[in-house]
Amino acid sequence: MNIHSNFSLKNYNTFGIDVKARQFIAVDSVDALEAVLRKYPHEKKFILGGGSNMLLTQDIDALVIHVAIKGITVIQEDENYVWVQAMAGENWHEFVLWTIEQNFGGLENMSLIPGNVGTTPVQNIGAYGAEIKDTFVQCSTIAIDGLTTPIFSLEACKFGYRESIFKQELKGQYIITSVVFKLTKHQHAINSNYGDIKAELAKHGIQHPTIKDISNAVIAIRQSKLPDPKELGNSGSFFKNPVITREHFEKVREQFPDIKYFEVSPTEVKVPAGWLIEHAGLKGFREGDAGVHKNQALVIVNYGNASGTELVNLSKRVQKTVYDKYGIAIEAEVNII
Numbered sequence: 001m002n003i004h005s006n007f008s009l010k011n012y013n014t015f016g017i018d019v020k021a022r023q024f025i026a027v028d029s030v031d032a033l034e035a036v037l038r039k040y041p042h043e044k045k046f047i048l049g050g051g052s053n054m055l056l057t058q059d060i061d062a063l064v065i066h067v068a069i070k071g072i073t074v075i076q077e078d079e080n081y082v083w084v085q086a087m088a089g090e091n092w093h094e095f096v097l098w099t100i101e102q103n104f105g106g107l108e109n110m111s112l113i114p115g116n117v118g119t120t121p122v123q124n125i126g127a128y129g130a131e132i133k134d135t136f137v138q139c140s141t142i143a144i145d146g147l148t149t150p151i152f153s154l155e156a157c158k159f160g161y162r163e164s165i166f167k168q169e170l171k172g173q174y175i176i177t178s179v180v181f182k183l184t185k186h187q188h189a190i191n192s193n194y195g196d197i198k199a200e201l202a203k204h205g206i207q208h209p210t211i212k213d214i215s216n217a218v219i220a221i222r223q224s225k226l227p228d229p230k231e232l233g234n235s236g237s238f239f240k241n242p243v244i245t246r247e248h249f250e251k252v253r254e255q256f257p258d259i260k261y262f263e264v265s266p267t268e269v270k271v272p273a274g275w276l277i278e279h280a281g282l283k284g285f286r287e288g289d290a291g292v293h294k295n296q297a298l299v300i301v302n303y304g305n306a307s308g309t310e311l312v313n314l315s316k317r318v319q320k321t322v323y324d325k326y327g328i329a330i331e332a333e334v335n336i337i
Contacts (some may be wrong), residue, residue: 001062002026012066013051015093016233017308021046021064024251028089029070030177037147046145049088052115052235053123054335057141057308066117069177072098077185083137085180087271088118092125099181100215105188106135106181108215109197112222114229114236118176121152122166123333126161128194133159135181141174150174162240162333186281196221209226225296233302234293238315239273239330252326272300273330276322290314312336 001168007024010016024041027033037045044062065085076083084103085204093116109130121139124132138153139141158165166174189212192198200217201209209217227234241262244252249269253259256279262270277283277297284294289306291314293299315332322330 005065009048009056009060009064012048013054013056013235013301015055015308015311016087016229016307017302017311017322019308020059022059022061023063024066025063026066026068028070030069033067033069033142033154033175033177034147037142037144041145047144047172048230049119050114050116052092053119053333054230054337055235055308055311056337057312058337060337065175067116067175067177069118071178075180077180080187082183082184082185083180084183085178087178088115088116090117091115092117092120096215100181100212103211104131104183104185105190105211106183109218111215111218112226117179119177120161120327121157121164121179123162124157125144126162126312127222128197129191131159133157135183136183137180139179140177142177143174145173151214155316161243178203179309192217197233199283201210226299227301228294232293233304233306235334236297237273237298238300238332238334239277239298239318240333241270241273242276242330243270244328245269248327252328256326261288262287271328272298273322276326276328276330278323280318282321287314287317292318308336 006023007021008018009021023145025036029038040063046060046062046064048064048066069087070089071087072090073085074082075085078238095117096111099107109128111124113127120132136154142149150200168336180189192209194213197217200220206213226236242326243264246269252276253302260272260275264270274297282292283297285292288310289303290310291301291303293301300311319330322328
């Protein structure tokens, strides 16, 4: 076991924050992960995947275990569907591209989301009308204390909007080692309802899109709006889109008739946080090396040497400005540590 002390995590989080781990080890198999957990039963542990949905504000006084377990396997199929198991350390976008190459449908709208497969159920990641829960079957886990290996079904995960049981009552108790998805083999349910996707397809004269066309459109849209974490530190969408009551929304719309929204239910409306931030005048706003991205106000970026605390302070300023103007609270989607 190759354990490093006082190890920089700058290259292990997409914000590029240079904090130190008291101890650090990378594991590339389930057996290796179990061995580490057995050898260090009393050490405080911090589980690290792709580092894409976290904002580190301090050194990690713990044994950081980087889950780098790879592998993609078709475990079952019938005439219409295929069940694919992806190990936790697989890069999410590369896995999505692999499914498209096999003509397996269901994940294409979530192309180019940063991070690894193992953390996708924690957040119930989603984009352009699709979420993990739509194709999720189950995930295998290891209990950090006790080393049991329960399998969590779709129902057991208690998925909500950017929520799951792993983010709430079981937070920090289990390590996801693999995820199984049920994908279509043909007659794919093409989801092109979002305006941006429709516009991108129209630009290329595509009237009957394939899953590859949808993926290409999503990639083009995201690249035009979202900075590459390798070039500019960020974690994608920093804030959740707030869901408010229709009564509340109608009061806001009286004052701001151009406000964008999506129907959630007869009693609830989802408002794009990016629209709120942009129209509050913060798109492109910058304090030192902490900034709101110039192309997509939903994204907070590190221009180089911002600390985690500086980025948190900027996010709080954004939240206060939006609330003061619209009376709508926006929550961070990113885990602040």
